[in-house]
Amino acid sequence: MTTLTIPDHLLALDARDPLASKRAEFHLPRGVVYLDGNSLGALPRRVPQRLARVTQGEWGEALIRSWTAGADAGQDWMALPDRVAAKVARLIGAAAHEVAVGDSTSVNTFKVLAAALGVAGPGRRVILTDADNFPTDLYVAQGLNALLGGTLELRRVPADDIEAHLGEDVAALLLTQVDYRTGRKLDLEAITALAQAKGIVTVWDLAHSAGAFPVDLSGAGADFAVGCGYKFLNGGPGAPAFLFAAERHHDAAPVAISGWMGHADPFEMARDFTPAPGARRFVAGTPMVLSLSALDEALDVFADVDLNALRAKSLSLTDTFIDLVEPLAARFPLTLVTPRDHARRGSQVSYRHPQAREVMADLIQAGIIGDYRTPDILRFGFTPLYHSHADVWQAARGVQAVLEARA
Ligand SMILES: Cc1ncc(COP(=O)(O)O)c(C=O)c1O
Ligand SMILES: Nc1ccccc1C(=O)C[C@H](N)C(=O)O
Known part of the structure; x- marks a missing residue:
């Protein structure tokens, strides 16, 4: 990768970055700008010692x-x-006893969706979701419906139409807060309130939220949620995921995967399932000690992090990238699909490009690691714990070089 002269105003932003010291807590490979922490977070330096x-x-x-x-x-x-x-x-504005860690996000989605359906009002048979939701959310809902004999309807509508579909027949609303393609962020608090006013139980997928910006599930009065351990939490490939179940649902919500490690006393070896107190009841089987240990250690990087500072930096990074790439949209078929409005943006920036797959392959070759997502999305994830504005400059110049070389 070429070395570049970074503009003073970006160096100044880095010089007064309150999170600047966090970068040294990560192993970042040389010669690479890694913009894929929304798929697999970088390795925190403290993790290998812990695993040893x-x-x-x-x-x-x-x-x-x-x-x-x-x-x-x-x-x-x-x-x-x-x-x-x-x-x-x-990180998600919950009480400790409302969170359970283990299994994958997909499995946890199954658990909380089943729990949500179990506490939903009688006669409601619709699971309402975003038509462009991450596939696993859609598939898990389909599988759960099949298990229930196809008695439910999975209603998929564009995210913008969700509000209009919050009807009396909806049991559960299953939404991902930050869209994995576009980076569009939903107003979790407002949508939760609208849904609950209609008697609908909410299930939020926080895969691209947790660790990227502060989430306040308690403040929003959310019902259920899930999220990934390996993205912005940096827990490593296949890290255990988490689920959230609001305390008020603990007694009534069914535990669909009622394994012995969620029993109140596993070694009582009782014949019947008696749930452990709190969300621990959703821990189905034996804890994955190696991967849990990695995630446990990775989360300590957040211990002294002000989550509002994290959000401010994330927005500054994505603003900078959008501004730097903007002039390229006049010269190349590049369209910003991530909202400019801060309130509607997660921690990634995405563009449409007719040759997105090839462009991303060239970028990765040039050491700018982002993602291609079907059908035509170039996706760049920014992790405020370890990125600098200098990285953003490097990445934007890389995009320019690749587009110019292809033209
Ligand atoms: C929104 C969303 N949900 C869920 C997942 C993944 O679930 P799992 O960890 O079970 O593969 C991802 C990414 O893989 C995701 O982006
Ligand atoms: N778990 C993975 C395994 C392999 C490759 C990618 C992933 C991702 O996490 C993709 C991510 N969820 C996305 O938003 O596209």
Whole structure:
């Protein structure tokens, strides 16, 4: 990659960035501007040491004793999902006992959608969702409906039409807050209130929200939510996901995957399922200790981070990218699809381009790693913990160079 002279005003933004020191907490490969933290977050430097301790010490030496070792201090493996849940809770505006960590986002979507249907009012049989929702959300809803004998209707409408479809027949509203293609952010608080006023139970997918900006599920009075551990939480490939269940639903919501690790006392080996207190009841099976340990450690990077500063920086990064790329739209068939309105933007910037797939392949070749998404989307994810405005400059110049070379 060519070295470039970075404009002073961008260097000045980096010089007064309150999160600048966080970059050093990540391993970022040389020669690359990594704009894919919304798919797989970068490696926090503290994680490999933790994994070495867990494998060599806890697994290698203490072996099975690690399940209970340190239980009095809450440091046992059994309590690891709860410790991680508490760290996630702060990022999404939840109480620790409203969050469960483990399994994939897809599996957690199944769990909370089933729970939402279980607490929905009688006679309601529609799951309302965004037609462009991430595929796994749509597929899980389809699978759950099939399991229920096809008694439900999955109603898919454009995101802009959701409000008009909040009807008396809707049981659950399943929405992803930040669209994975366009980066458009929905007003979680307002939509939750509108839906609940119609007696609808809300399920939010926070895959592209958690760790990217502050989320306030409690403030919004949200019902259920899920999210990924490997994107902005930087928990590593296939990291455990999380789910949120508001406290008021704990008693009534069915636990669809009622496994022994969600039992109030797993080693009672009872014949019947008695749910553990709080959201822990949704932890179905044995905690994935290695991957939970990585996520636990990764979340400590957030411990001293002001989430409002995180949001401010994310917007500054995406504003900068939009401004720098804007002149290229006059010369090339590039169309911004991410809202300019801050309130409607997540932490990514996307463009349509008729040769998006080829353009992204060239960009990756040039060390600017973003994503292509069907049918014609170029997607650039910005992670306020480790990106600088200098990176944004580098990326925008890379886009220019690739487009010019192709012309
Ligand atoms: C909105 C959304 N939901 C869910 C997922 C993924 O779910 P899983 O981790 O189960 O593959 C992703 C990305 O993979 C996503 O973007
Ligand atoms: N989990 C993955 C595994 C392999 C490749 C990509 C992903 C992603 O996370 C994609 C992401 N959800 C997206 O918004 O496109």
